Amino acid sequence: MKIQQPKEKRVGDSVAEMTQIVLPNDTNMLGHLLGGTLMHWIDLVGAVVANRHCRKLVVTAAMEGLDFHSPIRLGHLAILKGRIHCVGTSSMEVGVEVYSEDTLSGEHFHTSSAILTYVAVDALGRPSPVPGLIVTGDEESIRFREAMDRRENRLKRLRKDQSP
Amino acid sequence: MKIQQPKEKRVGDSVAEMTQIVLPNDTNMLGHLLGGTLMHWIDLVGAVVANRHCRKLVVTAAMEGLDFHSPIRLGHLAILKGRIHCVGTSSMEVGVEVYSEDTLSGEHFHTSSAILTYVAVDALGRPSPVPGLIVTGDEESIRFREAMDRRENRLKRLRKDQSP
Amino acid sequence: MKIQQPKEKRVGDSVAEMTQIVLPNDTNMLGHLLGGTLMHWIDLVGAVVANRHCRKLVVTAAMEGLDFHSPIRLGHLAILKGRIHCVGTSSMEVGVEVYSEDTLSGEHFHTSSAILTYVAVDALGRPSPVPGLIVTGDEESIRFREAMDRRENRLKRLRKDQSP
Amino acid sequence: MKIQQPKEKRVGDSVAEMTQIVLPNDTNMLGHLLGGTLMHWIDLVGAVVANRHCRKLVVTAAMEGLDFHSPIRLGHLAILKGRIHCVGTSSMEVGVEVYSEDTLSGEHFHTSSAILTYVAVDALGRPSPVPGLIVTGDEESIRFREAMDRRENRLKRLRKDQSP
Amino acid sequence: MKIQQPKEKRVGDSVAEMTQIVLPNDTNMLGHLLGGTLMHWIDLVGAVVANRHCRKLVVTAAMEGLDFHSPIRLGHLAILKGRIHCVGTSSMEVGVEVYSEDTLSGEHFHTSSAILTYVAVDALGRPSPVPGLIVTGDEESIRFREAMDRRENRLKRLRKDQSP
Amino acid sequence: MKIQQPKEKRVGDSVAEMTQIVLPNDTNMLGHLLGGTLMHWIDLVGAVVANRHCRKLVVTAAMEGLDFHSPIRLGHLAILKGRIHCVGTSSMEVGVEVYSEDTLSGEHFHTSSAILTYVAVDALGRPSPVPGLIVTGDEESIRFREAMDRRENRLKRLRKDQSP
Numbered sequence: 002m003k004i005q006q007p008k009e010k011r012v013g014d015s016v017a018e019m020t021q022i023v024l025p026n027d028t029n030m031l032g033h034l035l036g037g038t039l040m041h042w043i044d045l046v047g048a049v050v051a052n053r054h055c056r057k058l059v060v061t062a063a064m065e066g067l068d069f070h071s072p073i074r075l076g077h078l079a080i081l082k083g084r085i086h087c088v089g090t091s092s093m094e095v096g097v098e099v100y101s102e103d104t105l106s107g108e109h110f111h112t113s114s115a116i117l118t119y120v121a122v123d124a125l126g127r128p129s130p131v132p133g134l135i136v137t138g139d140e141e142s143i144r145f146r147e148a149m150d151r152r153e154n155r156l157k158r159l160r161k162d163q164s165p
Numbered sequence: 166m167k168i169q170q171p172k173e174k175r176v177g178d179s180v181a182e183m184t185q186i187v188l189p190n191d192t193n194m195l196g197h198l199l200g201g202t203l204m205h206w207i208d209l210v211g212a213v214v215a216n217r218h219c220r221k222l223v224v225t226a227a228m229e230g231l232d233f234h235s236p237i238r239l240g241h242l243a244i245l246k247g248r249i250h251c252v253g254t255s256s257m258e259v260g261v262e263v264y265s266e267d268t269l270s271g272e273h274f275h276t277s278s279a280i281l282t283y284v285a286v287d288a289l290g291r292p293s294p295v296p297g298l299i300v301t302g303d304e305e306s307i308r309f310r311e312a313m314d315r316r317e318n319r320l321k322r323l324r325k326d327q328s329p
Numbered sequence: 330m331k332i333q334q335p336k337e338k339r340v341g342d343s344v345a346e347m348t349q350i351v352l353p354n355d356t357n358m359l360g361h362l363l364g365g366t367l368m369h370w371i372d373l374v375g376a377v378v379a380n381r382h383c384r385k386l387v388v389t390a391a392m393e394g395l396d397f398h399s400p401i402r403l404g405h406l407a408i409l410k411g412r413i414h415c416v417g418t419s420s421m422e423v424g425v426e427v428y429s430e431d432t433l434s435g436e437h438f439h440t441s442s443a444i445l446t447y448v449a450v451d452a453l454g455r456p457s458p459v460p461g462l463i464v465t466g467d468e469e470s471i472r473f474r475e476a477m478d479r480r481e482n483r484l485k486r487l488r489k490d491q492s493p
Numbered sequence: 494m495k496i497q498q499p500k501e502k503r504v505g506d507s508v509a510e511m512t513q514i515v516l517p518n519d520t521n522m523l524g525h526l527l528g529g530t531l532m533h534w535i536d537l538v539g540a541v542v543a544n545r546h547c548r549k550l551v552v553t554a555a556m557e558g559l560d561f562h563s564p565i566r567l568g569h570l571a572i573l574k575g576r577i578h579c580v581g582t583s584s585m586e587v588g589v590e591v592y593s594e595d596t597l598s599g600e601h602f603h604t605s606s607a608i609l610t611y612v613a614v615d616a617l618g619r620p621s622p623v624p625g626l627i628v629t630g631d632e633e634s635i636r637f638r639e640a641m642d643r644r645e646n647r648l649k650r651l652r653k654d655q656s657p
Numbered sequence: 658m659k660i661q662q663p664k665e666k667r668v669g670d671s672v673a674e675m676t677q678i679v680l681p682n683d684t685n686m687l688g689h690l691l692g693g694t695l696m697h698w699i700d701l702v703g704a705v706v707a708n709r710h711c712r713k714l715v716v717t718a719a720m721e722g723l724d725f726h727s728p729i730r731l732g733h734l735a736i737l738k739g740r741i742h743c744v745g746t747s748s749m750e751v752g753v754e755v756y757s758e759d760t761l762s763g764e765h766f767h768t769s770s771a772i773l774t775y776v777a778v779d780a781l782g783r784p785s786p787v788p789g790l791i792v793t794g795d796e797e798s799i800r801f802r803e804a805m806d807r808r809e810n811r812l813k814r815l816r817k818d819q820s821p
Numbered sequence: 822m823k824i825q826q827p828k829e830k831r832v833g834d835s836v837a838e839m840t841q842i843v844l845p846n847d848t849n850m851l852g853h854l855l856g857g858t859l860m861h862w863i864d865l866v867g868a869v870v871a872n873r874h875c876r877k878l879v880v881t882a883a884m885e886g887l888d889f890h891s892p893i894r895l896g897h898l899a900i901l902k903g904r905i906h907c908v909g910t911s912s913m914e915v916g917v918e919v920y921s922e923d924t925l926s927g928e929h930f931h932t933s934s935a936i937l938t939y940v941a942v943d944a945l946g947r948p949s950p951v952p953g954l955i956v957t958g959d960e961e962s963i964r965f966r967e968a969m970d971r972r973e974n975r976l977k978r979l980r981k982d983q984s985p
Contacts, residue, residue, distance in 0.1 A: 026354040026846035030404040036225025037208025044201030061200025190518040190682035354846040364553025365536025372529025389528025518682035692881025693864030700857030717856025
């Protein structure tokens with residue numbers, strides 16, 4: 002399955018992984034990682050994936066609904082893994098999975114699944130075309146199709162936002 | 166219109182407003198505010214609203230889909246206004262509107278509309294009941310009903326996430 | 330009562346409010362907000378007010394004596410409200426009131442009253458004229474007159490500093 | 494000249510010096526150090542001096558009027574020197590002189606003179622006695638007397654603040 | 658090849674990778690990543706590796722000589738990969754390789770090779786035993802032997818430091 | 822003893838001292854200063870010394886082996902003293918001694934001795950010549966000779982790194 006555009010890339014070409022230690026200033030009164038700090042890290046990882054796919058400056062255009070299933074504690078690790086799902090003309094959808102790692106027991110928990118849309122831009126901030134995406138295997142194809150559906154919903158949402 | 170619970174509060178009792186100046190470290194190579202930094206500020210304002218409603222510790226449970234309509238530039242202001250939409254037993258939905266202010270021209274732009282769910286917790290991190298919400302007027306009622314629909318969708322989404 | 334200058338503005342045109350959550354890194358060993366961090370926030374709010382009045386770059390020129398009446402604790406809120414008092418050719422005096430909010434009890438305390446002077450500057454950092462200020466009502470007039478007295482003292486202080 | 498209290502110390506026993514490099518996030522749009530960041534550093538140096546005199550936890554109680562004579566630029570150094578002026582039962586007045594150093598030319602400028610009052614506290618935050626101060630020579634004596642005058646003014650100001 | 662100790666682990670059990678985007682506040686006047694910020698990130702990655710090997714609190718005990726071969730620029734990525742080399746009773750030697758990634762061209766450069774020693778500690782900060790390390794293959798064996806030599810030199814250096 | 826180059830300077834012309842208070846975000850779960858944060862501060866002090874000697878932009882080229890003898894605790898002070906050891910054509914070796922100060926007891930401990938190499942660069946980042954160093958007295962001469970030995974080792978190490 003292929004989307005026609007110059008310099009196509011594979012999903013594996015732009016994966017990214019980030020490990021963060023939860024330090025005191027990242028936590029609330031319970032010693033749990035602040036939701037907003039986690040969103041900040043999710044956005045950084047997603048931006049690295051989008052950038053690796055297009056090798057241009059990228060800006061965050063949207064974030065899909067996001068649930069926080071379990072807290073990440075002070076001194077533990079947040080592990081974030083990003084992967085591109087689908088591309089438009091200048092937009093890219095990226096998924097970021099978040100896991101916590103208990104530094105003493107070694108236990109892992111799945112904490113959140115985030116989906117973000119980035120737009121490639123030129124030096125003046127105008128949208129700029131991105132390479133096509135080569136999708137292989139069932140898993141990538143399913144993710145691709147789900148992402149295309151979300152993209153349509155997102156474009157509808159934007160049109161609704163712009164009409165008073 | 167009333168939801169039955171002890172110490173009910175009005176929407177106006179918990180509104181919050183935050184003004185942030187975009188400093189160099191908050192920006193990307195284009196001099197635009199990082200999406201993740203804005204999400205972090207949105208979460209802080211939302212948490213203040215939720216906390217003011219319940220006067221307990223609160224944790225972020227979910228964020229709805231979020232679009233970034235226009236960039237906020239280095240040196241400009243981000244103005245964030247939060248307001249409670251609806252409450253469950255221990256959860257609260259909060260809306261945060263984001264505006265940018267051009268510090269030289271004074272122009273304002275609507276940048277994002279975020280919707281977050283917070284859960285009140287006790288000192289051990291267990292869910293804890295929140296006061297009811299008194300909703301008055303058409304606008305608050307519409308927001309309340311839309312929020313209740315989202316809440317149902319969110320609970321469905323969570324059940325789906327938990328079944329492999 | 331009016332001060333003659335182009336594009337006069339009212340006091341209400343430039344008011345600003347900021348809400349900050351006291352996070353671990355903002356506190357000393359007692360879990361109290363650091364005095365210096367509060368001064369930093371006071372300066373940011375004051376700069377927003379001065380900027381809104383003149384819509385030019387502003388630099389901090391002076392801060393009047395400042396007392397810290399009661400500590401603001403970890404996890405509580407600092408609420409800062411800024412308002413312009415009077416203007417000179419290129420200088421503006423701004424007052425910032427600081428309140429703490431106990432996030433669990435909802436109690437408020439008045440923590441500090443700060444008075445700062447900002448100077449509007451052009452892109453090269455040279456002083457630049459600011460709009461006049463329209464002062465209405467007794468309260469604004471009293472504040473205006475007190476500010477003019479402080480301005481005179483400040484200019485005297487500066488002249489004294491410059492003579493060895 | 495001596496003030497009667499246990500474990501008296503000399504002025505030289507508690508002097509402190511801090512050097513800071515002005516990094517991008519410390520600057521405004523002109524590339525000048527933010528006034529609030531400088532106040533934050535002034536408070537840190539002053540707290541070190543007060544702590545060295547009393548060897549107890551200290552909290553900032555007040556800051557006297559403060560002028561910013563010249564900007565400190567991005568990449569340059571801020572050099573802060575603190576020295577104790579006088580002591581009360583549990584309060585200490587500290588002076589902090591700020592100099593800028595141009596890293597390329599080596600030129601120094603005197604930027605600000607700050608005067609702060611700290612209070613020694615015990616682990617519960619209650620005022621706690623401080624050692625007396627041994628003042629020697631004309632310069633230290635003059636500073637001591639001026640500080641005692643300011644202390645009286647400050648106490649008057651506080652009494653006025655507390656009466657509505 | 659095996660070192661006798663309870664719960665031995667393999668080198669692959671504790672590898673860690675971190676990706677960091679170079680933001681404005683991490684850079685000097687040339688827009689290059691500050692050496693000290695890179696050292697800070699190296700130490701975080703090394704601590705994650707050491708922690709994953711022993712699942713105890715770890716403290717940094719030493720860093721070997723470190724060269725910075727080429728600068729990492731503002732907006733580019735720093736990629737850090739850590740791997741355990743050898744273990745003592747309570748100490749662990751970890752190697753961290755640093756690569757830069759040009760976000761626009763995709764080019765990679767090897768920037769630094771760091772070697773750090775961590776000590777596992779209990780809740781009171783006292784040294785605590787660590788699991789043995791299973792070393793397999795020529796590469797891991799060479800690294801192990803080189804690390805044991807460095808460890809001996811380091812212990813000599815410490816003894817020399819402690820004798821006046 | 823003199824090294825021939827324009828505008829020679831003495832060791833005392835470029836000494837630098839920095840005092841840092843250990844705040845919550847600088848510490849690990851034991852309340853000890855993070856090794857990486859200390860390395861960051863060491864690099865800042867060393868850069869100030871190198872900059873004061875050459876009055877040009879400087880970049881960190883290398884750090885020698887570094888041991889951490891004793892932890893610095895939350896709320897205590899880290900005192901860093903930097904001094905130039907020797908100079909090459911465009912490189913400078915700087916030593917930084919680190920001491921901790923217990924803020925309540927006043928006790929001092931020697932924590933680390935760091936040795937760093939900086940290179941002076943022009944606005945394009947190319948190596949740029951530095952003034953000669955005037956070394957006087959036995960202590961400065963010994964340090965100078967030891968530094969010259971390390972420099973030779975470092976250059977050998979670099980040549981080895983560059984050959985695969």
